[in-house]
Amino acid sequence: MPDAHYELPELAALYDIECGWSEDREFYLQLPGSPPKAVLELGCGTGLIARAMAGDGHDVTAVDPAQAMLDVGRQSPNGDRVRWEQGFAQHFRLDRRFDLAFMTGHAFQVLLTDDDVNAALDNIHRHLKPSGVFAFETRNPALPWERLFEESEILQAPDGPVPIDWRVHWRRGEFIRFNTHYQFTDGERISESTLRFLPFDRLSEMLVDRGFEIEHVYGNWDRTAFDPEHSAEIIFIARAKP
Ligand SMILES: C[S@@+](CC[C@H](N)C(=O)[O-])C[C@H]1O[C@@H](n2cnc3c(N)ncnc32)[C@H](O)[C@@H]1O
The missing domain is CATH 3.40.50.150 (Vaccinia Virus protein VP39)
Structure with missing residues (x-):
């Protein structure tokens, strides 16, 4: 999924x-x-x-x-x-x-x-x-992606700006788990991701x-x-x- x-x-x-x-x-x-x-x-x-x-x-x-x-x-x-x-x-x-x-x-x-x-x-x-x-x-897993992923930006969408930030939950072995938070005017959407x-x-x-x-x-x-x-x-x- x-x-x-x-x-x-x-x-x-x-x-x-x-x-x-x-x-x-x-x-x-x-x-x-x-x-x-x-x-x-x-x-x-x-x-x-x-x-x-x-x-x-x-x-x-x-x-x-x-x-x-x-x-x-x-x-x-x-x-x-x-x-x-x-x-x-x-x-x-x-x-x-x-x-x-x-x-x-x-x-x-x-x-x-x-x-x-x-x-x-x-x-x-x-x-x-x-x-x-x-x-x-x-x-490349040699880089500290758990730190590099922690970012934020403001997307200039057609209906107005959407602030986004990425929050890393953990890095374990070959995996990193993080969430992306989107701040819409009608509320927050959160996308959960794991990458290998x-x-x-x-x-x-x-x-x-x-x-x-x-x-x-x-x-x-x-x-x-x-x-x-x-x-x-x-x-x-x-x-x-x-
Ligand atoms: C970061 S996006 C990359 C989209 C595009 N290749 C690009 O470069 O802009 C990752 C994409 O992988 C798709 N995806 C997720 N699981 C998948 C799978 N098992 N097989 C193929 N694609 C998958 C997602 O739906 C998403 O569209």
Whole structure:
């Protein structure tokens, strides 16, 4: 079950204001190369990148379990050029194969168990053409995310400003539990989240076990190599072995 900030329409409507265009989105937009490629986004949310890729002439399918996020995506620019599907990365089924699958906005970190990660990797592999590419990122657990997550900001929404703050409850092993508090004029909405921070070695092992060959691992959106101690991101570009 996705978190409230993806399921509640009034929170989904704020997503693109909170998480707009940025260098990570530019990174993914370049990945398919020259159009038209068959591209699949998993955990697409409002499909900011999926819609931009469709605008570039790619044939894009975007999958997410949260109806409210899909609804925002459909009604946004280029939304009519994307094929939207409701589903989980572990379970969706489409009767076609893709050149590129990607999962971004740290959506991979919602996969909390080894079974979920393996089911998603198997499912993605099944939906790739022979030698198709899977690209995704996860935050490097070496950084003190429990402190970095403690933030607040004021979103400038169409109906007026919405103050938001993030409160971390705990960090235990590979998991961080936090709540996002949204202050609307008619009251507070709280979204509860847990994310998994898998270490590089373990995730690399899982990818190889599920039939992927790791081509690149970057530590940031400028394509600098992953540095286990300092990089904020672990960005994998992996190819499905036929
Ligand atoms: C932080 S948002 C990222 C959205 C989009 N990829 C982006 O970059 O803006 C995480 C998304 O993952 C979705 N999600 C939650 N559980 C999922 C699952 N098991 N499989 C695929 N997506 C999932 C949520 O509904 C949400 O839209």
